[in-house]
Structure formats: C-alpha cells, structure tokens
Amino acid sequence: xxxxxxxxxxxxxxxxxxxxxxxxxxxxxxxxxxxxxxxxxxxxxxxxxxxxxxxxxxxxxxxxxxxxxxxxxxxxxxxxxxxxxxxxxxxxxxxxxxxxxxxxxxxxxxxxxxxxxxxxxxxxxxxxxxxxxxxxxxxxxxxxxxxxxxxxxxxxxxxxxx
Numbered sequence: 825x826x827x828x829x830x831x832x833x834x835x836x837x838x839x840x841x842x843x844x845x846x847x848x849x850x851x852x853x854x855x856x857x858x859x860x861x862x863x864x865x866x867x868x869x870x871x872x873x874x875x876x877x878x879x880x881x882x883x884x885x886x887x888x889x890x891x892x893x894x895x896x897x898x899x900x901x902x903x904x905x906x907x908x909x910x911x912x913x914x915x916x917x918x919x920x921x922x923x924x925x926x927x928x929x930x931x932x933x934x935x936x937x938x939x940x941x942x943x944x945x946x947x948x949x950x951x952x953x954x955x956x957x958x959x960x961x962x963x964x965x966x967x968x969x970x971x972x973x974x975x976x977x978x979x980x981x982x983x984x985x986x
Contacts, residue, residue: 870959870979887933896965900925
C-alpha cells in the first residue's frame with residue numbers, strides 16, 4: 825500500500841511540475857535597438873510590422889550548436905511576446921490572450937536549422953507612436969538539461985504605428 829501511495833505521489837508531483845507556465849519579464853540580452861539576441865549556441869530574431877490594424881510579429885530561432893538539440897517546454901507555449909509603449913506601459917502580452925496545452929512539449933532543431941513562428945496582434949485602438957516588442961523563447965530545458973538565466977532566448981525590436 826505504501827508503494828502504491830508513493831508511486832501516486834511521485835506521479836502527481838511530476839504532473840504538477842509539468843503544468844507550470846514560464847512567464848518572464850520583458851528584458852533582453854540584446855542591446856538597445858537590436859532585433860536579435862545572439863549567444864554562442866542560439867540566435868533569436870524578432871521582426872514586427874504593421875498591416876492595417878494588425879501587427880505581424882515574426883520570430884526566428886536558429887540552432888548554432890554543433891549538434892542537433894531538442895528544446896523542452898513546460899506547456900504548449902513556445903514564446904512570450906510583450907509589447908510596451910513609449911511610456912513603458914505594457915499594452916499587450918501574448919499569454920494573456922492565449923490558452924496553451926498543459927503538457928510537456930518539445931521542439932527539435934537540426935544543426936544550423938532556423939524555425940520561424942508568426943503571430944498576428946490586433947492593434948485596433950492603439951495610439952500612434954513607437955512601441956518595443958519583446959520576445960522571449962520559454963524553453964525550460966535543452967536536451968533535458970534545465971536552462972539557466974544565461975541561456976534565456978530573448979530579442980526585441982521597435983515598431984512605429986502610424
């Protein structure tokens with residue numbers, strides 16, 4: 825009976841840990857005004873353009889490692905997008921409008937492979953001006969090894985709404 829309880833307890837803990845979401849603040853390792861974050865293993869690029877009342881955000885993630893790798897995620901959310909206005913106020917957060925599967929997911933990258941993701945943001949009602957778009961890839965592990973703060977995948981870009 826104790827073994828059954830122990831197995832159920834461990835299984836429940838693994839399930840709870842796997843259901844967490846990573847939410848990060850809009851900071852970046854790339855310098856002011858740059859649209860790509862580069863470290864020795866990954867390149868993350870962000871692009872944003874206005875099309876009518878929508879903002880199209882394109883994210884490119886490139887594996888620069890010398891081996892194929894798998895990024896592990898704690899949910900179906902692969903990235904966070906945060907848009908901040910000129911005053912520094914957050915006007916949009918991707919995860920606030922989305923629902924993600926609450927299961928461990930992964931994405932495999934071959935050597936040198938770039939994967940591209942695109943999201944459309946409804947910007948109706950936004951004021952004219954300059955906005956900063958922050959992108960943060962929410963990978964929790966690389967090949968099963970937990971990522972540290974140094975391995976966060978972040979980028980930012982500027983967008984002017986007319």
